[in-house]
Amino acid sequence: MFTGLSAFPLTPVTGSGIDTTAYARLVSRLAAAGVDSIGALGSTGSYPYLTRAQRAEAAKIAVDAAAGTPVLVGIGATATSEVLALAEDAQNAGAAAVLLAPVSYQPLTDDEVFGLYEDVTRELSLPLCVYDNPRTTHFQFSDELHGRIAALPNVGSIKIPGVPADAKARVDALRARILDTVTIGISGDAVAAEGLAAGCDVWYSVLGGLFPDAARAVMRDAAESERLRPLWDLFARHGSIRVVAAAATHLGLIGERVLPRPLRELDGAARREVIDTLRQLNL
Protein backbone atom coordinates (compact mmCIF):
# COMPACT_ATOMS: atom_id res chain seq x y z
CA MET A 1 0.00 0.00 0.00
CA PHE A 2 2.98 2.32 0.43
CA THR A 3 3.70 3.12 -3.23
CA GLY A 4 2.62 5.62 -5.85
CA LEU A 5 0.71 8.77 -4.98
CA SER A 6 -0.51 9.11 -1.41
CA ALA A 7 -2.72 12.20 -1.19
CA PHE A 8 -2.98 14.16 2.08
CA PRO A 9 -6.17 16.24 2.29
CA LEU A 10 -6.98 19.03 4.73
CA THR A 11 -9.39 18.38 7.58
CA PRO A 12 -11.58 21.51 7.54
CA VAL A 13 -12.06 22.71 11.13
CA THR A 14 -14.51 25.51 11.84
CA GLY A 15 -15.42 27.15 15.16
CA SER A 16 -17.75 24.24 15.93
CA GLY A 17 -15.50 21.33 14.98
CA ILE A 18 -14.86 19.34 11.82
CA ASP A 19 -16.87 20.35 8.76
CA THR A 20 -17.78 16.74 8.03
CA THR A 21 -19.56 17.43 4.73
CA ALA A 22 -16.65 19.35 3.29
CA TYR A 23 -14.20 16.76 4.59
CA ALA A 24 -16.05 13.87 2.93
CA ARG A 25 -16.10 15.92 -0.29
CA LEU A 26 -12.34 16.45 -0.21
CA VAL A 27 -11.67 12.76 0.36
CA SER A 28 -14.12 11.39 -2.20
CA ARG A 29 -12.65 13.73 -4.85
CA LEU A 30 -9.28 12.05 -4.28
CA ALA A 31 -10.71 8.56 -4.50
CA ALA A 32 -12.49 9.51 -7.73
CA ALA A 33 -9.20 10.82 -9.11
CA GLY A 34 -7.66 7.39 -8.55
CA VAL A 35 -4.88 8.21 -6.10
CA ASP A 36 -3.11 5.13 -4.70
CA SER A 37 -3.84 5.96 -1.07
CA ILE A 38 -5.24 8.75 1.06
CA GLY A 39 -3.37 10.13 4.05
CA ALA A 40 -6.11 11.19 6.45
CA LEU A 41 -5.03 13.15 9.51
CA GLY A 42 -1.54 13.95 8.37
CA SER A 43 0.04 17.29 9.24
CA THR A 44 -2.07 18.89 6.51
CA GLY A 45 -5.05 17.12 8.09
CA SER A 46 -4.36 18.89 11.41
CA TYR A 47 -4.21 15.75 13.50
CA PRO A 48 -2.44 17.37 16.49
CA TYR A 49 -5.24 19.91 16.88
CA LEU A 50 -8.12 17.45 17.18
CA THR A 51 -9.47 15.54 20.17
CA ARG A 52 -9.46 11.76 20.23
CA ALA A 53 -13.20 11.75 19.47
CA GLN A 54 -12.76 14.12 16.53
CA ARG A 55 -9.96 12.01 15.14
CA ALA A 56 -12.05 8.83 15.38
CA GLU A 57 -14.88 10.65 13.59
CA ALA A 58 -12.56 11.94 10.87
CA ALA A 59 -11.05 8.49 10.32
CA LYS A 60 -14.50 6.98 9.82
CA ILE A 61 -15.56 9.71 7.41
CA ALA A 62 -12.35 9.30 5.43
CA VAL A 63 -12.66 5.52 5.13
CA ASP A 64 -16.29 5.82 4.00
CA ALA A 65 -15.59 8.59 1.51
CA ALA A 66 -12.51 6.79 0.16
CA ALA A 67 -14.82 4.00 -1.04
CA GLY A 68 -12.15 1.33 -1.18
CA THR A 69 -9.04 3.45 -1.71
CA PRO A 70 -6.69 2.54 1.19
CA VAL A 71 -6.64 5.14 3.96
CA LEU A 72 -3.57 5.85 6.07
CA VAL A 73 -4.52 7.44 9.40
CA GLY A 74 -2.22 9.63 11.49
CA ILE A 75 -1.99 8.47 15.12
CA GLY A 76 0.70 10.80 16.44
CA ALA A 77 0.44 12.33 19.93
CA THR A 78 2.88 13.33 22.66
CA ALA A 79 1.96 10.45 25.00
CA THR A 80 2.40 6.80 24.06
CA SER A 81 -0.83 5.92 25.88
CA GLU A 82 -2.74 8.31 23.60
CA VAL A 83 -1.01 6.94 20.50
CA LEU A 84 -2.13 3.43 21.46
CA ALA A 85 -5.71 4.61 21.91
CA LEU A 86 -5.62 6.38 18.55
CA ALA A 87 -4.22 3.26 16.88
CA GLU A 88 -7.16 1.27 18.18
CA ASP A 89 -9.60 3.91 16.94
CA ALA A 90 -7.96 3.97 13.49
CA GLN A 91 -8.19 0.20 13.30
CA ASN A 92 -11.86 0.27 14.28
CA ALA A 93 -12.54 2.93 11.65
CA GLY A 94 -11.21 0.65 8.92
CA ALA A 95 -7.85 2.29 8.27
CA ALA A 96 -5.54 0.32 5.96
CA ALA A 97 -2.43 1.62 7.73
CA VAL A 98 -1.29 4.16 10.32
CA LEU A 99 1.18 7.03 10.21
CA LEU A 100 3.20 7.84 13.31
CA ALA A 101 5.47 10.83 13.97
CA PRO A 102 7.43 11.18 17.23
CA VAL A 103 5.46 14.24 18.32
CA SER A 104 7.48 15.86 21.06
CA TYR A 105 7.32 18.40 23.85
CA GLN A 106 10.32 17.43 25.95
CA PRO A 107 13.13 16.82 23.43
CA LEU A 108 13.27 13.03 22.96
CA THR A 109 16.31 10.75 22.99
CA ASP A 110 16.85 8.11 20.31
CA ASP A 111 16.02 5.38 22.82
CA GLU A 112 12.76 7.08 23.74
CA VAL A 113 11.72 7.30 20.09
CA PHE A 114 12.70 3.68 19.48
CA GLY A 115 10.69 2.73 22.58
CA LEU A 116 7.65 4.57 21.23
CA TYR A 117 7.69 2.61 17.96
CA GLU A 118 8.41 -0.61 19.84
CA ASP A 119 5.46 -0.08 22.20
CA VAL A 120 3.10 0.82 19.36
CA THR A 121 4.07 -1.85 16.83
CA ARG A 122 3.77 -4.50 19.58
CA GLU A 123 0.03 -3.73 19.82
CA LEU A 124 -0.63 -3.06 16.16
CA SER A 125 -2.35 -5.25 13.58
CA LEU A 126 -1.96 -2.72 10.72
CA PRO A 127 1.08 -1.67 8.72
CA LEU A 128 2.77 1.47 10.00
CA CYS A 129 4.51 4.33 8.23
CA VAL A 130 7.25 6.07 10.22
CA TYR A 131 6.73 9.80 9.84
CA ASP A 132 9.99 11.76 9.91
CA ASN A 133 9.15 15.47 10.00
CA PRO A 134 11.67 17.51 12.00
CA ARG A 135 9.93 20.78 11.06
CA THR A 136 6.99 19.90 13.30
CA THR A 137 8.37 17.27 15.71
CA HIS A 138 11.84 18.80 16.18
CA PHE A 139 13.22 15.29 16.34
CA GLN A 140 16.09 14.36 14.03
CA PHE A 141 16.20 10.70 13.03
CA SER A 142 19.60 9.21 12.27
CA ASP A 143 19.69 6.52 9.59
CA GLU A 144 20.90 4.12 12.26
CA LEU A 145 17.70 4.76 14.25
CA HIS A 146 15.57 4.46 11.09
CA GLY A 147 17.20 1.08 10.54
CA ARG A 148 16.38 -0.14 14.06
CA ILE A 149 12.77 1.02 13.82
CA ALA A 150 12.28 -0.33 10.28
CA ALA A 151 13.11 -3.80 11.60
CA LEU A 152 10.15 -3.74 14.01
CA PRO A 153 7.07 -5.77 13.05
CA ASN A 154 4.47 -4.04 10.82
CA VAL A 155 6.73 -1.19 9.72
CA GLY A 156 6.01 -0.78 6.01
CA SER A 157 7.30 2.64 5.02
CA ILE A 158 9.29 5.69 6.06
CA LYS A 159 8.02 9.14 5.13
CA ILE A 160 11.09 11.32 4.86
CA PRO A 161 11.17 15.12 4.69
CA GLY A 162 12.82 16.95 1.80
CA VAL A 163 15.96 15.52 0.27
CA PRO A 164 19.22 17.49 -0.09
CA ALA A 165 20.80 18.38 -3.44
CA ASP A 166 22.36 14.93 -3.69
CA ALA A 167 19.03 13.12 -3.35
CA LYS A 168 20.35 9.81 -4.68
CA ALA A 169 23.04 9.58 -2.01
CA ARG A 170 20.48 10.38 0.67
CA VAL A 171 17.97 7.76 -0.45
CA ASP A 172 20.69 5.14 -1.01
CA ALA A 173 22.12 5.71 2.49
CA LEU A 174 18.72 5.14 4.07
CA ARG A 175 17.93 2.19 1.79
CA ALA A 176 21.14 0.47 2.88
CA ARG A 177 19.87 0.47 6.47
CA ILE A 178 16.37 -0.95 6.00
CA LEU A 179 14.66 -4.15 4.88
CA ASP A 180 13.63 -4.42 1.22
CA THR A 181 10.00 -4.69 2.31
CA VAL A 182 10.04 -1.16 3.75
CA THR A 183 9.35 1.57 1.18
CA ILE A 184 10.71 5.10 1.29
CA GLY A 185 8.33 7.97 0.67
CA ILE A 186 9.18 11.56 -0.05
CA SER A 187 7.30 14.51 1.36
CA GLY A 188 8.23 18.15 0.96
CA ASP A 189 6.43 18.65 -2.34
CA ALA A 190 9.02 21.04 -3.74
CA VAL A 191 11.61 18.25 -3.90
CA ALA A 192 9.27 15.33 -4.58
CA ALA A 193 10.42 15.02 -8.20
CA GLU A 194 14.03 14.80 -7.03
CA GLY A 195 13.09 12.24 -4.37
CA LEU A 196 11.21 10.07 -6.84
CA ALA A 197 14.04 10.28 -9.37
CA ALA A 198 16.40 9.20 -6.58
CA GLY A 199 14.36 6.05 -6.00
CA CYS A 200 11.61 6.91 -3.52
CA ASP A 201 8.67 4.52 -3.90
CA VAL A 202 5.87 6.85 -2.91
CA TRP A 203 5.06 10.55 -2.71
CA TYR A 204 3.25 11.57 0.48
CA SER A 205 1.82 14.66 -1.09
CA VAL A 206 0.16 17.86 0.08
CA LEU A 207 -0.34 18.98 -3.53
CA GLY A 208 -1.93 15.61 -4.28
CA GLY A 209 -4.41 16.15 -1.44
CA LEU A 210 -6.03 18.99 -3.37
CA PHE A 211 -4.71 18.71 -6.95
CA PRO A 212 -4.21 14.98 -7.58
CA ASP A 213 -3.92 15.40 -11.36
CA ALA A 214 -1.22 18.02 -10.99
CA ALA A 215 0.67 15.69 -8.62
CA ARG A 216 0.47 12.89 -11.15
CA ALA A 217 1.78 15.22 -13.82
CA VAL A 218 4.83 15.87 -11.61
CA MET A 219 5.32 12.11 -11.19
CA ARG A 220 5.31 11.65 -14.99
CA ASP A 221 7.54 14.57 -15.82
CA ALA A 222 9.96 16.29 -13.42
CA ALA A 223 9.75 19.46 -15.54
CA GLU A 224 6.24 19.93 -14.15
CA SER A 225 7.75 20.40 -10.70
CA GLU A 226 9.90 23.22 -12.09
CA ARG A 227 6.79 24.83 -13.58
CA LEU A 228 5.11 24.74 -10.16
CA ARG A 229 7.98 26.60 -8.44
CA PRO A 230 5.83 29.68 -7.65
CA LEU A 231 3.56 27.37 -5.65
CA TRP A 232 6.51 25.79 -3.82
CA ASP A 233 7.70 29.29 -2.97
CA LEU A 234 4.33 30.05 -1.41
CA PHE A 235 4.50 26.77 0.55
CA ALA A 236 7.91 27.78 1.90
CA ARG A 237 6.76 31.29 2.76
CA HIS A 238 3.43 30.56 4.49
CA GLY A 239 3.50 26.83 5.29
CA SER A 240 1.79 24.48 2.85
CA ILE A 241 -1.25 23.97 5.08
CA ARG A 242 -2.16 27.67 4.94
CA VAL A 243 -1.66 27.79 1.16
CA VAL A 244 -3.78 24.72 0.37
CA ALA A 245 -6.44 25.98 2.77
CA ALA A 246 -6.64 29.26 0.83
CA ALA A 247 -6.69 27.31 -2.44
CA ALA A 248 -9.47 24.96 -1.32
CA THR A 249 -11.53 27.91 -0.12
CA HIS A 250 -10.99 29.69 -3.43
CA LEU A 251 -12.11 26.58 -5.32
CA GLY A 252 -15.30 26.52 -3.26
CA LEU A 253 -14.53 23.09 -1.79
CA ILE A 254 -14.50 24.34 1.79
CA GLY A 255 -15.68 27.45 3.64
CA GLU A 256 -13.80 30.57 4.70
CA ARG A 257 -12.86 29.36 8.17
CA VAL A 258 -11.06 26.04 7.85
CA LEU A 259 -7.96 25.92 10.06
CA PRO A 260 -8.00 24.96 13.74
CA ARG A 261 -7.12 27.93 15.96
CA PRO A 262 -4.54 29.18 16.82
CA LEU A 263 -3.70 28.65 13.12
CA ARG A 264 -5.12 31.39 10.94
CA GLU A 265 -6.15 31.45 7.31
CA LEU A 266 -4.06 33.68 5.06
CA ASP A 267 -5.46 37.16 4.82
CA GLY A 268 -5.87 39.78 2.08
CA ALA A 269 -2.61 40.13 0.18
CA ALA A 270 -1.28 36.64 0.86
CA ARG A 271 -4.54 35.08 -0.19
CA ARG A 272 -4.68 37.08 -3.41
CA GLU A 273 -1.17 35.94 -4.17
CA VAL A 274 -2.25 32.31 -3.78
CA ILE A 275 -5.20 32.85 -6.10
CA ASP A 276 -3.07 34.63 -8.71
CA THR A 277 -0.53 31.81 -8.56
CA LEU A 278 -3.20 29.15 -9.04
CA ARG A 279 -4.45 31.02 -12.12
CA GLN A 280 -0.99 31.50 -13.53
CA LEU A 281 -0.28 27.76 -13.11
CA ASN A 282 -3.70 26.65 -14.42
CA LEU A 283 -4.50 24.87 -11.17
Place this chain on the structure above:
Amino acid sequence: MFTGLSAFPLTPVTGSGIDTTAYARLVSRLAAAGVDSIGALGSTGSYPYLTRAQRAEAAKIAVDAAAGTPVLVGIGATATSEVLALAEDAQNAGAAAVLLAPVSYQPLTDDEVFGLYEDVTRELSLPLCVYDNPRTTHFQFSDELHGRIAALPNVGSIKIPGVPADAKARVDALRARILDTVTIGISGDAVAAEGLAAGCDVWYSVLGGLFPDAARAVMRDAAESERLRPLWDLFARHGSIRVVAAAATHLGLIGERVLPRPLRELDGAARREVIDTLRQLNL
Protein backbone atom coordinates in the same frame (compact mmCIF):
# COMPACT_ATOMS: atom_id res chain seq x y z
CA MET B 1 0.70 35.96 43.35
CA PHE B 2 3.48 36.09 40.75
CA THR B 3 6.41 36.83 43.07
CA GLY B 4 8.93 34.93 45.19
CA LEU B 5 9.48 31.21 44.79
CA SER B 6 7.07 29.33 42.56
CA ALA B 7 7.77 25.61 42.88
CA PHE B 8 7.08 23.25 39.96
CA PRO B 9 6.62 19.62 41.07
CA LEU B 10 6.63 16.51 38.93
CA THR B 11 3.37 14.75 38.16
CA PRO B 12 4.25 11.07 38.67
CA VAL B 13 2.77 9.05 35.80
CA THR B 14 2.89 5.25 35.93
CA GLY B 15 1.62 2.71 33.40
CA SER B 16 -1.88 3.14 34.79
CA GLY B 17 -2.06 6.92 34.98
CA ILE B 18 -1.23 9.53 37.62
CA ASP B 19 0.08 8.21 40.94
CA THR B 20 -2.32 10.41 42.87
CA THR B 21 -0.97 9.55 46.33
CA ALA B 22 2.61 10.37 45.39
CA TYR B 23 1.49 13.54 43.60
CA ALA B 24 -0.41 14.82 46.65
CA ARG B 25 2.68 14.06 48.75
CA LEU B 26 4.95 16.08 46.45
CA VAL B 27 2.59 19.07 46.51
CA SER B 28 1.87 19.08 50.24
CA ARG B 29 5.62 18.96 50.96
CA LEU B 30 5.98 22.21 49.02
CA ALA B 31 3.11 23.89 50.84
CA ALA B 32 4.60 22.81 54.17
CA ALA B 33 7.93 24.29 53.11
CA GLY B 34 6.22 27.65 52.63
CA VAL B 35 6.82 28.28 48.93
CA ASP B 36 4.99 31.32 47.57
CA SER B 37 3.11 29.39 44.89
CA ILE B 38 2.98 25.97 43.32
CA GLY B 39 3.16 25.47 39.56
CA ALA B 40 1.08 22.37 38.93
CA LEU B 41 1.19 20.91 35.44
CA GLY B 42 4.17 22.86 34.19
CA SER B 43 6.66 21.23 31.84
CA THR B 44 8.12 19.35 34.81
CA GLY B 45 4.53 18.34 35.63
CA SER B 46 4.19 16.71 32.19
CA TYR B 47 1.06 18.62 31.18
CA PRO B 48 1.36 17.89 27.45
CA TYR B 49 1.33 14.12 28.09
CA LEU B 50 -1.94 13.99 30.03
CA THR B 51 -5.54 13.80 28.85
CA ARG B 52 -8.00 16.54 29.70
CA ALA B 53 -9.55 14.31 32.41
CA GLN B 54 -6.14 13.57 33.94
CA ARG B 55 -5.25 17.24 33.97
CA ALA B 56 -8.52 18.15 35.70
CA GLU B 57 -7.85 15.43 38.27
CA ALA B 58 -4.28 16.62 38.84
CA ALA B 59 -5.40 20.23 39.25
CA LYS B 60 -7.90 19.22 41.94
CA ILE B 61 -5.34 17.12 43.81
CA ALA B 62 -2.82 19.96 43.67
CA VAL B 63 -5.26 22.57 44.98
CA ASP B 64 -6.33 20.29 47.83
CA ALA B 65 -2.78 19.30 48.78
CA ALA B 66 -1.58 22.91 48.55
CA ALA B 67 -3.90 23.74 51.44
CA GLY B 68 -4.16 27.44 50.69
CA THR B 69 -0.87 28.02 48.90
CA PRO B 70 -1.85 29.50 45.50
CA VAL B 71 -1.69 27.00 42.65
CA LEU B 72 -0.82 27.97 39.10
CA VAL B 73 -2.16 25.41 36.59
CA GLY B 74 -0.71 24.82 33.13
CA ILE B 75 -3.37 24.96 30.39
CA GLY B 76 -1.20 24.69 27.26
CA ALA B 77 -2.30 22.59 24.28
CA THR B 78 -1.90 22.79 20.52
CA ALA B 79 -5.54 23.73 19.85
CA THR B 80 -7.14 26.89 21.22
CA SER B 81 -10.41 25.01 21.78
CA GLU B 82 -8.58 22.59 24.09
CA VAL B 83 -6.85 25.44 25.92
CA LEU B 84 -10.23 27.05 26.61
CA ALA B 85 -11.60 23.77 27.97
CA LEU B 86 -8.53 23.33 30.17
CA ALA B 87 -8.87 26.90 31.46
CA GLU B 88 -12.41 26.14 32.54
CA ASP B 89 -11.29 22.93 34.26
CA ALA B 90 -8.48 24.77 36.07
CA GLN B 91 -10.91 27.39 37.25
CA ASN B 92 -13.33 24.73 38.50
CA ALA B 93 -10.49 23.01 40.33
CA GLY B 94 -9.75 26.16 42.31
CA ALA B 95 -6.58 27.29 40.57
CA ALA B 96 -5.35 30.75 41.57
CA ALA B 97 -3.88 31.38 38.12
CA VAL B 98 -3.10 29.67 34.83
CA LEU B 99 0.10 29.21 32.87
CA LEU B 100 -0.05 29.20 29.08
CA ALA B 101 2.69 28.33 26.58
CA PRO B 102 2.12 28.57 22.80
CA VAL B 103 2.47 24.81 22.32
CA SER B 104 3.02 24.30 18.62
CA TYR B 105 3.02 21.67 15.91
CA GLN B 106 2.79 23.81 12.81
CA PRO B 107 5.26 26.67 13.37
CA LEU B 108 3.17 29.63 14.55
CA THR B 109 3.27 33.23 13.37
CA ASP B 110 3.35 36.13 15.83
CA ASP B 111 -0.24 36.99 14.94
CA GLU B 112 -1.37 33.44 15.63
CA VAL B 113 0.28 33.47 19.06
CA PHE B 114 -1.20 36.87 19.85
CA GLY B 115 -4.59 35.54 18.72
CA LEU B 116 -4.24 32.56 21.06
CA TYR B 117 -3.66 34.79 24.11
CA GLU B 118 -6.41 37.15 22.97
CA ASP B 119 -8.92 34.31 22.61
CA VAL B 120 -8.00 32.80 25.98
CA THR B 121 -7.81 35.97 28.09
CA ARG B 122 -11.20 37.04 26.70
CA GLU B 123 -12.80 34.02 28.40
CA LEU B 124 -10.66 33.98 31.52
CA SER B 125 -11.52 35.06 35.06
CA LEU B 126 -8.10 34.16 36.51
CA PRO B 127 -4.71 35.83 36.15
CA LEU B 128 -2.52 34.33 33.45
CA CYS B 129 1.21 33.79 33.22
CA VAL B 130 2.65 33.80 29.70
CA TYR B 131 5.01 30.85 29.40
CA ASP B 132 7.93 31.52 27.07
CA ASN B 133 9.84 28.26 26.58
CA PRO B 134 11.34 27.93 23.10
CA ARG B 135 13.07 24.64 24.04
CA THR B 136 9.71 22.87 24.12
CA THR B 137 7.39 25.09 22.05
CA HIS B 138 9.93 26.11 19.39
CA PHE B 139 8.29 29.51 19.32
CA GLN B 140 10.49 32.59 19.77
CA PHE B 141 8.75 35.57 21.38
CA SER B 142 9.99 39.01 20.43
CA ASP B 143 9.80 41.65 23.15
CA GLU B 144 7.40 43.55 20.92
CA LEU B 145 5.03 40.56 20.97
CA HIS B 146 5.49 40.15 24.74
CA GLY B 147 4.46 43.78 25.07
CA ARG B 148 1.28 43.32 23.02
CA ILE B 149 0.29 40.20 24.95
CA ALA B 150 1.13 41.70 28.35
CA ALA B 151 -1.41 44.45 27.66
CA LEU B 152 -4.27 41.92 27.39
CA PRO B 153 -6.64 41.64 30.36
CA ASN B 154 -5.64 39.24 33.16
CA VAL B 155 -2.01 38.89 32.10
CA GLY B 156 -0.05 39.00 35.35
CA SER B 157 3.38 37.57 34.62
CA ILE B 158 5.80 36.39 31.96
CA LYS B 159 7.87 33.28 32.58
CA ILE B 160 11.05 33.74 30.57
CA PRO B 161 13.63 31.08 29.76
CA GLY B 162 17.28 31.48 30.71
CA VAL B 163 18.86 34.92 30.52
CA PRO B 164 22.03 35.69 28.54
CA ALA B 165 25.30 36.84 30.10
CA ASP B 166 24.02 40.40 30.26
CA ALA B 167 20.93 39.49 32.27
CA LYS B 168 20.21 43.05 33.37
CA ALA B 169 20.00 44.34 29.80
CA ARG B 170 17.68 41.45 28.90
CA VAL B 171 15.30 42.02 31.82
CA ASP B 172 15.34 45.81 31.37
CA ALA B 173 14.52 45.50 27.66
CA LEU B 174 11.49 43.35 28.41
CA ARG B 175 10.44 45.51 31.37
CA ALA B 176 10.40 48.56 29.12
CA ARG B 177 7.73 46.91 26.96
CA ILE B 178 5.26 45.79 29.62
CA LEU B 179 2.94 47.28 32.22
CA ASP B 180 4.25 47.67 35.79
CA THR B 181 1.58 45.28 37.01
CA VAL B 182 3.07 42.40 35.00
CA THR B 183 5.90 40.58 36.80
CA ILE B 184 8.83 38.86 35.11
CA GLY B 185 9.77 35.38 36.25
CA ILE B 186 12.93 33.48 35.50
CA SER B 187 13.06 29.81 34.71
CA GLY B 188 16.12 27.84 33.65
CA ASP B 189 17.33 27.10 37.17
CA ALA B 190 21.02 27.36 36.25
CA VAL B 191 20.67 31.11 35.62
CA ALA B 192 17.94 31.86 38.16
CA ALA B 193 20.35 33.68 40.47
CA GLU B 194 21.46 35.90 37.58
CA GLY B 195 17.83 36.53 36.59
CA LEU B 196 16.82 37.47 40.12
CA ALA B 197 19.86 39.75 40.50
CA ALA B 198 18.84 41.40 37.23
CA GLY B 199 15.42 42.24 38.66
CA CYS B 200 13.15 39.26 38.01
CA ASP B 201 10.28 39.18 40.52
CA VAL B 202 9.78 35.45 40.73
CA TRP B 203 11.61 32.19 40.14
CA TYR B 204 9.56 29.53 38.38
CA SER B 205 11.68 26.73 39.70
CA VAL B 206 12.21 23.05 38.91
CA LEU B 207 14.69 22.76 41.80
CA GLY B 208 12.11 24.36 44.09
CA GLY B 209 9.59 21.70 43.08
CA LEU B 210 11.64 19.05 44.85
CA PHE B 211 14.14 20.94 47.03
CA PRO B 212 12.36 24.13 48.13
CA ASP B 213 14.88 24.91 50.87
CA ALA B 214 17.78 24.65 48.44
CA ALA B 215 15.95 27.00 46.07
CA ARG B 216 15.45 29.51 48.86
CA ALA B 217 19.14 29.29 49.70
CA VAL B 218 19.90 30.26 46.08
CA MET B 219 17.51 33.21 46.39
CA ARG B 220 19.29 34.43 49.51
CA ASP B 221 22.83 33.93 48.22
CA ALA B 222 23.84 33.69 44.57
CA ALA B 223 26.99 31.75 45.62
CA GLU B 224 24.67 28.83 46.35
CA SER B 225 23.84 28.65 42.66
CA GLU B 226 27.55 28.30 41.89
CA ARG B 227 27.79 25.47 44.42
CA LEU B 228 24.94 23.66 42.65
CA ARG B 229 26.68 23.76 39.25
CA PRO B 230 27.10 19.94 39.10
CA LEU B 231 23.30 19.69 39.31
CA TRP B 232 22.79 22.31 36.59
CA ASP B 233 25.20 20.33 34.42
CA LEU B 234 23.06 17.23 34.87
CA PHE B 235 19.94 19.27 34.01
CA ALA B 236 21.62 20.42 30.79
CA ARG B 237 22.79 16.92 29.90
CA HIS B 238 19.63 14.91 30.57
CA GLY B 239 16.81 17.46 30.77
CA SER B 240 15.79 18.65 34.24
CA ILE B 241 12.61 16.52 34.28
CA ARG B 242 14.59 13.28 34.02
CA VAL B 243 17.05 14.41 36.70
CA VAL B 244 14.42 15.46 39.26
CA ALA B 245 12.49 12.25 38.52
CA ALA B 246 15.59 10.21 39.40
CA ALA B 247 16.13 12.36 42.50
CA ALA B 248 12.55 12.00 43.72
CA THR B 249 12.69 8.24 43.22
CA HIS B 250 15.98 8.09 45.11
CA LEU B 251 14.44 10.08 47.98
CA GLY B 252 11.59 7.56 48.13
CA LEU B 253 8.96 10.22 47.35
CA ILE B 254 7.76 8.49 44.18
CA GLY B 255 8.12 5.03 42.64
CA GLU B 256 10.53 3.72 40.01
CA ARG B 257 8.30 4.40 37.04
CA VAL B 258 7.29 8.04 37.06
CA LEU B 259 7.58 9.62 33.61
CA PRO B 260 4.88 9.41 30.94
CA ARG B 261 6.01 7.31 27.98
CA PRO B 262 7.69 7.86 25.55
CA LEU B 263 9.85 9.65 28.16
CA ARG B 264 12.10 7.24 30.04
CA GLU B 265 13.62 7.39 33.47
CA LEU B 266 17.41 7.67 33.56
CA ASP B 267 19.04 4.27 33.69
CA GLY B 268 22.07 2.76 35.48
CA ALA B 269 25.06 5.03 35.07
CA ALA B 270 23.13 8.29 34.62
CA ARG B 271 21.02 7.56 37.66
CA ARG B 272 24.02 6.78 39.81
CA GLU B 273 25.53 10.05 38.72
CA VAL B 274 22.43 11.91 39.88
CA ILE B 275 22.52 10.15 43.25
CA ASP B 276 26.24 10.86 43.70
CA THR B 277 25.68 14.51 42.83
CA LEU B 278 22.83 14.82 45.34
CA ARG B 279 25.11 13.38 48.06
CA GLN B 280 28.00 15.60 47.13
CA LEU B 281 25.72 18.67 47.28
CA ASN B 282 23.96 17.59 50.49
CA LEU B 283 20.58 17.60 48.77
